[in-house]
Amino acid sequence: MSTLEINNLHVSIGDKEIVKGLSLTIRSGEVHAVMGPNGTGKSTLSKAIAGHPDYTITSGDVLLDGVSILAQQADERARAGIFLAFQYPSEIPGVSIANFLRAAQQARMAEGEELDASAYYKRLYSKMDLLKIDRKFTSRAVNDGFSGGEKKRCEILQMAMLEPKFALMDETDSGLDIDALRIVADGINTMRGPNLGVLLITHYQRLLDYIVPDHVHVMYDGRIVKSGDKSLALELEAKGYDWIKKELQAATA
Amino acid sequence: MKPPTDTDTLTAPAELAPVENPAVGIDQTAGNFSYKMDYAFDAGTGLSEDTIRYISSVKKEAPWILEFRLAALKKFFSMPLPTHWATKDLEAIDFQKIRYYLSQGQKPKRTWDEVPDDIKKTFERLGIPEQERKFLAGVEAQFDSEAAYSNIKDIVAKQGVIFVNSTEGLREHPEIFKKFFGKVIPTGDNKFSALNSAVFSGGSFIYVPKGVKVAQPLQAYFRINAENFGQFERTLIIADEGSEVVYMEGCTAPKFSTSTLHSAVVELVALKGAKIQYITVQNWANNVFNLVTKRGIAHEDAEIKWIDCNIGSRLTMKYPGVVLKGERARGEVISIALANDGQHQDTGAKMIHAANNTTSNIVAKSISVGQGRSTYRGVVHIPKHLKGCKNNTECDALLINTNSRTDTYPAITVRGDQNSTQHEASVSKVSADMIFYMQQRGLTEGQAMSLAVNGFINDLARQFPMEYSVELKRLIDLEMEGSVG
Numbered sequence: 192m193s194t195l196e197i198n199n200l201h202v203s204i205g206d207k208e209i210v211k212g213l214s215l216t217i218r219s220g221e222v223h224a225v226m227g228p229n230g231t232g233k234s235t236l237s238k239a240i241a242g243h244p245d246y247t248i249t250s251g252d253v254l255l256d257g258v259s260i261l262a263q264q265a266d267e268r269a270r271a272g273i274f275l276a277f278q279y280p281s282e283i284p285g286v287s288i289a290n291f292l293r294a295a296q297q298a299r300m301a302e303g304e305e306l307d308a309s310a311y312y313k314r315l316y317s318k319m320d321l322l323k324i325d326r327k328f329t330s331r332a333v334n335d336g337f338s339g340g341e342k343k344r345c346e347i348l349q350m351a352m353l354e355p356k357f358a359l360m361d362e363t364d365s366g367l368d369i370d371a372l373r374i375v376a377d378g379i380n381t382m383r384g385p386n387l388g389v390l391l392i393t394h395y396q397r398l399l400d401y402i403v404p405d406h407v408h409v410m411y412d413g414r415i416v417k418s419g420d421k422s423l424a425l426e427l428e429a430k431g432y433d434w435i436k437k438e439l440q441a442a443t444a
Numbered sequence: 445m446k447p448p449t450d451t452d453t454l455t456a457p458a459e460l461a462p463v464e465n466p467a468v469g470i471d472q473t474a475g476n477f478s479y480k481m482d483y484a485f486d487a488g489t490g491l492s493e494d495t496i497r498y499i500s501s502v503k504k505e506a507p508w509i510l511e512f513r514l515a516a517l518k519k520f521f522s523m524p525l526p527t528h529w530a531t532k533d534l535e536a537i538d539f540q541k542i543r544y545y546l547s548q549g550q551k552p553k554r555t556w557d558e559v560p561d562d563i564k565k566t567f568e569r570l571g572i573p574e575q576e577r578k579f580l581a582g583v584e585a586q587f588d589s590e591a592a593y594s595n596i597k598d599i600v601a602k603q604g605v606i607f608v609n610s611t612e613g614l615r616e617h618p619e620i621f622k623k624f625f626g627k628v629i630p631t632g633d634n635k636f637s638a639l640n641s642a643v644f645s646g647g648s649f650i651y652v653p654k655g656v657k658v659a660q661p662l663q664a665y666f667r668i669n670a671e672n673f674g675q676f677e678r679t680l681i682i683a684d685e686g687s688e689v690v691y692m693e694g695c696t697a698p699k700f701s702t703s704t705l706h707s708a709v710v711e712l713v714a715l716k717g718a719k720i721q722y723i724t725v726q727n728w729a730n731n732v733f734n735l736v737t738k739r740g741i742a743h744e745d746a747e748i749k750w751i752d753c754n755i756g757s758r759l760t761m762k763y764p765g766v767v768l769k770g771e772r773a774r775g776e777v778i779s780i781a782l783a784n785d786g787q788h789q790d791t792g793a794k795m796i797h798a799a800n801n802t803t804s805n806i807v808a809k810s811i812s813v814g815q816g817r818s819t820y821r822g823v824v825h826i827p828k829h830l831k832g833c834k835n836n837t838e839c840d841a842l843l844i845n846t847n848s849r850t851d852t853y854p855a856i857t858v859r860g861d862q863n864s865t866q867h868e869a870s871v872s873k874v875s876a877d878m879i880f881y882m883q884q885r886g887l888t889e890g891q892a893m894s895l896a897v898n899g900f901i902n903d904l905a906r907q908f909p910m911e912y913s914v915e916l917k918r919l920i921d922l923e924m925e926g927s928v929g
């Protein structure tokens with residue numbers, strides 16, 4: 192049982208503050224959906240937690256099982272169990288998915304320990320089958336020339352292989368066709384369980400029909416302005432964000 | 445300077461009939477460890493006629509070779525440094541401070557047991573794995589100036605293949621090697637080929653008889669192991685009609701505190717229908733000037749392929765070339781260069797088409813890290829009177845950070861309308877986002893960098909023999925680890 196605790200977090204890019212005091216605690220087994228208008232800082236939040244060097248944390252803290260991770264490099268945080276499924280995954284020309292994931296797994300092993308290649312491939316193939324990814328993808332370079340949907344599926348494949356404690360999934364549903372959405376959602380649901388906590392960033396209620404969240408948060412202008420259960424997502428779908436903005440104005444007036 | 449200690453006299457080989465220059469009429473213008481060794485022969489530092497006479501007498505060479513060396517020395521002194529197009533850094537070489545000849549005074553070894561422990565220790569420190577050390581038991585290794593170790597020679601000798609060092613080649617088999625020696629690359633081709641022609645020692649001389657396909661690659665490991673010691677090996681490979689041979693050369697040099705010069709000359713001759721593949725993976729210490737001339741002549745239906753990988757050195761200047769002399773001859777240069785901080789890789793290729801229906805292919809990839817600098821220089825020459833000639837040139841540069849510098853100088857002269865060329869060039873960067881993406885999967889910054897670099901050269905690395913691509917990956921990992929904070 193683990194916890195990821197975000198405490199009054201402030202994040203800037205250059206001189207510009209994007210995340211303006213955000214708090215949220217995720218425990219293993221929970222799925223938290225985060226919704227919010229474009230440009231409110233959802234991706235910024237997820238990248239800052241993952242340790243992107245361009246994102247400066249000006250105050251607040253992020254704790255994994257009670258210990259601050261802010262002093263750790265991105266790769267240390269990753270090995271500690273934080274996984275980010277990118278909104279816009281990078282392409283790595285010339286590096287095959289199989290070799291990339293192998294290197295990532297090897298990086299998690301003690302020095303001198305060698306990955307068992309045949310067990311690794313067996314596992315990789317079973318995860319690919321689960322996500323209905325053609326085996327010929329193993330030899331393709333990571334995300335290189337992939338369609339939008341293929342990139343998203345490749346992110347989930349990596350997540351399935353690396354078995355993180357916490358997954359920050361940034362618009363994993365965007366770019367997926369209807370069938371792919373169901374496959375990816377099924378895959379995530381299989382991974383769901385007492386050892387995984389999820390922060391699910393999405394714009395659409397549709398995904399939440401498949402992956403039913405325990406909590407839904409609305410992010411606006413760098414903060415969480417409203418939280419609720421899955422019904423909040425339905426309400427947003429029906430009414431848009433205007434009513435939330437109005438509520439906010441009324442509260443601050 | 446000590447006089448030669450070996451006073452054996454040598455009978456000069458019978459003077460051979462002068463042979464026609466095979467290249468005539470072709471326009472070619474278009475790790476910090478070191479072990480104490482006992483050097484039995486030492487030419488001292490500096491370069492003069494005396495140095496040359498000393499080297500020649502230690503090697504008990506025939507008079508014509510001494511004449512060849514002395515003429516080359518004159519040429520060397522008369523030629524300016526090519527700084528009108530090359531870097532001024534060449535001016536930092538002090539030719540009078542270099543040691544031009546050094547030998548352990550040992551005959552080439554035959555078995556592993558006979559190899560001196562110091563040499564074994566160096567192999568060990570180079571991280572050559574156990575099974576590869578066994579593999580090395582079939583290898584011609586050059587330790588300093590002379591081959592310290594040889595065994596594969598006996599295996600290939602059964603097929604009639606001659607695989608010896610330059611001294612032995614010229615002394616024992618002049619009837620085979622004299623004809624082509626210094627002809628593919630004339631002494632005065634450039635200042636450094638002249639230097640090599642004056643002071644050469646070591647290197648491999650190989651003759652593959654007609655129709656013989658050598659099953660295993662012939663190998664040589666080169667390294668420098670003395671302060672201020674220049675290495676000037678000379679290689680000549682002749683593949684007779686219809687024969688095939690693969691030659692691999694690997695260089696790993698210990699680090700030194702003062703500048704070191706390496707200036708080799710490699711000549712290849714592929715006679716009708718023959719195939720030669722010459723593979724180099726080298727990693728010179730940061731203070732080495734590596735100025736190498738490599739060229740081959742491909743006769744009718746012959747094929748010459750250079751696979752060249754340059755890592756390390758202060759300055760490397762190397763442009764492997766193929767003179768496509770016979771119809772349907774093919775030439776190829778596959779080149780990888782990695783320039784880290786303080787290094788300049790000035791590499792490229794030369795393709796001289798001199799017959800109809802000849803084809804050439806150049807794929808060059810360079811990686812510049814930090815203050816590292818990469819330059820591509822290419823020459824593709826197809827004269828007007830030829831037809832059916834094709835060239836493909838591809839140059840890709842990868843920049844690891846904004847300080848890196850890369851230049852390309854492709855000179856493609858294709859005349860006449862019955863020939864074709866294709867040229868592509870690209871410059872890409874390893875972006876911070878790409879590195880972050882990989883770090884987010886758990887790789888350290890250094891691991892992420894080396895993976896990005898290995899990905900960039902992946903399609904070329906696959907053309908290397910297995911053990912060399914493993915070695916290459918290991919070298920890149922080491923380079924990239926050192927390049928991040």
Ligand SMILES: Nc1ncnc2c1ncn2[C@@H]1O[C@H](COP(=O)(O)OP(=O)(O)OP(=O)(O)O)[C@@H](O)[C@H]1O
Nearest residue numbers: 204209227228229230231232233234235236245278
């Ligand atoms: N590298 C950057 N440099 C400058 N501004 C940036 C950078 N990254 C993000 N921003 C700005 O920060 C704000 C928040 O961006 P972010 O990507 O976090 O929004 P988001 O909530 O994920 O939006 P979307 O729903 O469109 O994905 C935006 O105004 C964006 O332009």
Ligand SMILES: [Mg+2]
Nearest residue numbers: 233234235278
């Ligand atoms: Mg976003």
